[in-house]
Amino acid sequence: MRKKINPYLYLIPALLVMGVITFYPMGFQLWMSFTNYGIRNLRFDAPPPDWVGLANYVRILTTNLGLGNFSFWRVLGFNLFWAFSNVIIHVTLGIMIAVVLNTAGLWFKRIYRVIYILPIVIPQIIVANVFRNMFDPDWGAINQGLALIGSLFGLSPDLFHIRWIAQLGYPISGIPLTLSYFALLITNIWLGWPFMTIVATGALQSIPHELYGAADIDGASGLQKFWRITLPLIRPAMVPAAVYGLVVTFNLFTLIYFLSGGGPLRETEILLTVAFRLVNEQRLYGLAAAFSVYIFFVLLGLTLLTNYITRATESYEI
Structure with a gap:
C-alpha cells in the first residue's frame, strides 16, 4: 500500500508549486x-467587479474593442496565416541546409554549424530593433543594398525608397499582405530556420548509412534517396519541431x-499583441482575460490537431 502512495507524495510539492x-x-x-474587472478594482478598498457573464466574449467577436481597425476574425486569420507561412519556410529551409551540411567531405562543417546557432x-x-533599423526607408541596409544592386542595371535609387513598415498592401484571399508582413517574414525566417536545422541534423545523423548504400546499389538517384529514405526517417523528429x-x-x-508595432493600421497585429494593448493601454482586464481564453482555445485546437498528425507519423514505415 505504501508503495502505491509514495509516487503521489513525491508529486505533492510540484502540485503545490504549480497550483500557486x-x-x-x-x-x-x-x-x-x-x-x-478594470483599473478601479486594483485598489484594496475597491468594491468587487460586476458579473457580466458572456458579455466580454460577445464584445470581442462583434465590436472593434475601441481599437479602431480591429476585427477578431481578421486578426485570427492573419495570426494563423502568419504562423503557418513562417513554419513551412522554417522547416523547408532547415531540412535543406541540414542535408547540405551533412554532405560527406564538406569543408569547415563545424564552423558552419556554429554560425547558424547565432540567431538562436x-x-x-x-x-x-536591429531589423527595424535595417528596414528604415532612408538609411536602412535593406534599401541601400537594393539600390546598389539596382544601380548595376542602371536603375534610379529613388525606386528603392521602400517604406517597409508603413506601406499599405492589398488583401489576397482576405489576408492583407503588406510590406510590413514581408519585413516580419524575412526577420523571422532569419530567427527560425537554425532551430529546424539543428533538429534535422540530429535526425539525419541517426539514419543508418547502409540504407543509402543499398539505394546506390539499386541505382537510386539523389532525389529518390531524399524522398524515399531521408524524408520519411526524419519526419518523426521534424513534426514535433514544427508543432513547437x-x-x-x-x-x-x-x-x-517591436518591429512593426502591428502596423500599418493594425494589419500585422496578432492576438497576443491585441491582448497586450487591452491590458496596458485600455486597462480592461476583464476583457483582456476573455481575449486570453480565446487564445487558449485556439492554441488548444492547434495542439490537438498537430498531436494527431504527430501520432500518425510515428507509425510511418518505409
Missing part, C-alpha cells in the same frame, strides 16, 4: 473574464510589437 504559479492565476483569469542565442528584442515552431510563432509577441 499556474493553476490559481489561470482560474483567477477565467473568473475575471466574466466580470468588468541573440535576444529577440535586439533582433527586432507553430506555437512559438503564433505567440511571437516580441518581434511583432
Whole structure:
C-alpha cells in the first residue's frame, strides 16, 4: 500500500508549486473574464467587479474593442496565416541546409554549424530593433543594398525608397499582405530556420548509412534517396519541431510589437499583441482575460490537431 502512495507524495510539492504559479492565476483569469474587472478594482478598498457573464466574449467577436481597425476574425486569420507561412519556410529551409551540411567531405562543417546557432542565442528584442533599423526607408541596409544592386542595371535609387513598415498592401484571399508582413517574414525566417536545422541534423545523423548504400546499389538517384529514405526517417523528429515552431510563432509577441508595432493600421497585429494593448493601454482586464481564453482555445485546437498528425507519423514505415 505504501508503495502505491509514495509516487503521489513525491508529486505533492510540484502540485503545490504549480497550483500557486499556474493553476490559481489561470482560474483567477477565467473568473475575471466574466466580470468588468478594470483599473478601479486594483485598489484594496475597491468594491468587487460586476458579473457580466458572456458579455466580454460577445464584445470581442462583434465590436472593434475601441481599437479602431480591429476585427477578431481578421486578426485570427492573419495570426494563423502568419504562423503557418513562417513554419513551412522554417522547416523547408532547415531540412535543406541540414542535408547540405551533412554532405560527406564538406569543408569547415563545424564552423558552419556554429554560425547558424547565432540567431538562436541573440535576444529577440535586439533582433527586432536591429531589423527595424535595417528596414528604415532612408538609411536602412535593406534599401541601400537594393539600390546598389539596382544601380548595376542602371536603375534610379529613388525606386528603392521602400517604406517597409508603413506601406499599405492589398488583401489576397482576405489576408492583407503588406510590406510590413514581408519585413516580419524575412526577420523571422532569419530567427527560425537554425532551430529546424539543428533538429534535422540530429535526425539525419541517426539514419543508418547502409540504407543509402543499398539505394546506390539499386541505382537510386539523389532525389529518390531524399524522398524515399531521408524524408520519411526524419519526419518523426521534424513534426514535433514544427508543432513547437507553430506555437512559438503564433505567440511571437516580441518581434511583432517591436518591429512593426502591428502596423500599418493594425494589419500585422496578432492576438497576443491585441491582448497586450487591452491590458496596458485600455486597462480592461476583464476583457483582456476573455481575449486570453480565446487564445487558449485556439492554441488548444492547434495542439490537438498537430498531436494527431504527430501520432500518425510515428507509425510511418518505409
